[in-house]
């Protein structure tokens with residue numbers, strides 16, 4: 001069941017630069033994007049560079065319509081947590097934060113309970129979290145994708161007092177592999193996610209909440225994704241590091257806006 005028509009939600013294209021770009025490269029990348037991106041006003045455009053570049057990029061984006069996001073945060077607000085970055089540190093630098101990316105789940109043992117604490121920390125500090133969910137190849141092949149995602153959502157969103165967030169569906173097998181899911185498959189999973197959101201929050205919240213697809217998104221497949229009713233945008237990895245590719249994705253998203 002499709003809960004509502006796309007026109008009531010915004011298009012969102014977020015670029016996750018992951019652990020790429022030293023400061024100079026980050027500045028160069030933003031300079032190659034910002035004027036043209038700024039002109040596109042029917043899409044929420046978000047870039048998520050490494051922590052060390054946030055302050056500089058905030059300056060470069062001042063007065064533009066491009067939003068800034070962090071790639072992670074810690075769940076405590078301050079204290080003896082060497083190396084960690086808190087929501088209070090991020091709240092005057094950026095508007096968004098990615099939480100529970102599959103790379104953090106896989107390499108840093110971020111279990112659903114930690115994701116949940118990070119979601120609460122983000123909301124506590126006025127950051128809009130983009131919570132990532134998705135099954136890995138083994139789970140996909142064993143037919144457990146829906147139960148895996150259902151659990152990620154149930155625990156990750158547990159006890160939240162606000163649904164002011166986005167969800168990114170990123171099948172792990174599609175990330176960085178060049179093998180994106182088909183639009184049909186992504187739609188099936190994302191309609192499932194929207195139904196789960198309706199159960200966890202309310203149907204109204206589910207209707208309003210943007211759900212993004214992530215996993216080998218490029219200018220060739222973005223329209224296939226955005227043609228689906230439950231796919232509101234994309235979380236783009238590799239292609240967000242190439243200004244021409246990222247701009248092309250955002251431009252196509254703008255044209256596909258209702």
Ligand SMILES: O=C[C@H](O)COP(=O)(O)O
Nearest residue numbers: 016175176215216237238
């Ligand atoms: O956060 C972004 C995703 O992990 C997708 O990465 P990718 O576009 O390089 O596959």
